[in-house]
Amino acid sequence: MPVLMELFVTFTKIGLFTFGGGYAMLSIIENICVESKNWITHDEMMNIMVIAESTPGPIAINCATYVGYKKGKLPGAILATLGVAIPSFIIIFAISMFLEGFLEITWVARAFQGIKMAVGILILDAALKMIKKMKMKPLQMGILLASFFIIMLTNVLKLHLSSIVVMLTAVLVSVAFFLVEKGHGKEGQA
Amino acid sequence: MIYLDLLIGFLEVGLFSFGGAYAAIPLIRDVVLAHKWLDDEMLSYMIAVSESTPGPIMVNLATYVGSNKGGLPGAVISTTAVMLPAFLIILFIMVLAKSLLKNPYVQAILGGLKPCVIGIILATGVYMILGNCYVETESRVDITAVLMTCGLAVIYFGSRKFIKKGLSPIGLICLAAVVGMAV
Numbered sequence: 001m002p003v004l005m006e007l008f009v010t011f012t013k014i015g016l017f018t019f020g021g022g023y024a025m026l027s028i029i030e031n032i033c034v035e036s037k038n039w040i041t042h043d044e045m046m047n048i049m050v051i052a053e054s055t056p057g058p059i060a061i062n063c064a065t066y067v068g069y070k071k072g073k074l075p076g077a078i079l080a081t082l083g084v085a086i087p088s089f090i091i092i093f094a095i096s097m098f099l100e101g102f103l104e105i106t107w108v109a110r111a112f113q114g115i116k117m118a119v120g121i122l123i124l125d126a127a128l129k130m131i132k133k134m135k136m137k138p139l140q141m142g143i144l145l146a147s148f149f150i151i152m153l154t155n156v157l158k159l160h161l162s163s164i165v166v167m168l169t170a171v172l173v174s175v176a177f178f179l180v181e182k183g184h185g186k187e188g189q190a
Numbered sequence: 191m192i193y194l195d196l197l198i199g200f201l202e203v204g205l206f207s208f209g210g211a212y213a214a215i216p217l218i219r220d221v222v223l224a225h226k227w228l229d230d231e232m233l234s235y236m237i238a239v240s241e242s243t244p245g246p247i248m249v250n251l252a253t254y255v256g257s258n259k260g261g262l263p264g265a266v267i268s269t270t271a272v273m274l275p276a277f278l279i280i281l282f283i284m285v286l287a288k289s290l291l292k293n294p295y296v297q298a299i300l301g302g303l304k305p306c307v308i309g310i311i312l313a314t315g316v317y318m319i320l321g322n323c324y325v326e327t328e329s330r331v332d333i334t335a336v337l338m339t340c341g342l343a344v345i346y347f348g349s350r351k352f353i354k355k356g357l358s359p360i361g362l363i364c365l366a367a368v369v370g371m372a373v
Contacts (some may be wrong), residue, residue, distance in 0.1 A: 066284065096253070115237075119318065125315075126315070163206075
């Protein structure tokens with residue numbers, strides 16, 4: 001099989017058989033791309049994980065683009081990325097046609113009442129895991145707490161403040177601190 | 191123009207979502223609530239559906255919202271938009287700037303962005319849990335919901351002490367669905 005075709009087929013399979021999103025996919029991607037296909041090395045896989053952590057977007061997409069580009073340049077990157085997304089696209093598109101009628105069934109609605117609680121816990125868990133992994137300096141701690149309280153307030157008071165605005169402010173604060181520190185460093189050397 | 195709104199909305203989600211699926215939900219929530227594409231109720235349903243179907247959760251959500259608001263073209267636009275920033279950034283890093291992430295300015299930007307994102311995720315999780323446990327129309331605390339949430343949290347976090355990786359998210363969702371039907 002030509003490599004482009006193989007990339008597309010392999011990543012379609014990955015997209016079709018991985019439930020539970022990004023982190024669950026990583027172990028399957030590693031299993032296929034490192035161990036069975038030898039497309040990338042174990043070190044490269046670690047590298048991808050670090051890059052995926054520091055760049056936005058779905059982790060599976062980051063991985064597919066990286067492996068696809070490495071094995072097949074731009075066409076490879078495009079085919080691998082499309083491959084990983086196509087199965088969920090087709091499935092969700094089909095589901096979206098009848099979901100609302102499905103939710104009107106009483107026992108389904110009650111099940112989803114329970115699921116709402118689970119989703120809250122899962123989001124909390126995602127935040128706690130990220131806190132554990134992150135190297136926190138006082139500045140980072142401050143930004144984290146400030147963002148937390150700002151978003152809580154906007155939620156409780158039902159204000160309209162986009163979280164993008166909060167993020168851009170955090171970036172400005174962090175870059176400003178970096179520039180000030182850098183300035184001090186130079187004075188110290190002089 | 192719904193297609194343009196979908197495009198810009200999901201580009202935002204794709205560009206600012208760090209740290210995987212559940213970490214992206216607060217941002218998705220922000221965007222879909224602002225455009226009134228989904229409400230909190232419907233968003234929770236969709237998260238559950240995304241969990242129970244294969245593929246990245248962000249892609250699933252984008253496809254659903256897009257198809258719901260703009261049919262097949264809407265689904266294609268939203269799904270492409272949510273993937274595009276990740277695709278372009280990885281290409282950019284691989285082709286032009288292998289050491290981009292080590293650049294001190296990029297580090298300074300990420301040093302502000304990441305804790306902020308964590309703060310937002312934390313706030314959304316806490317707010318969703320509080321929202322589930324409080325009946326707003328009657329201004330009272332829903333005791334059943336409090337007990338359910340505590341029970342599920344104890345099982346979810348506690349299970350890590352007994353099984354190596356603990357209960358998986360999909361396991362927790364199934365359990366919660368069963369409990370929801372039984373209560």
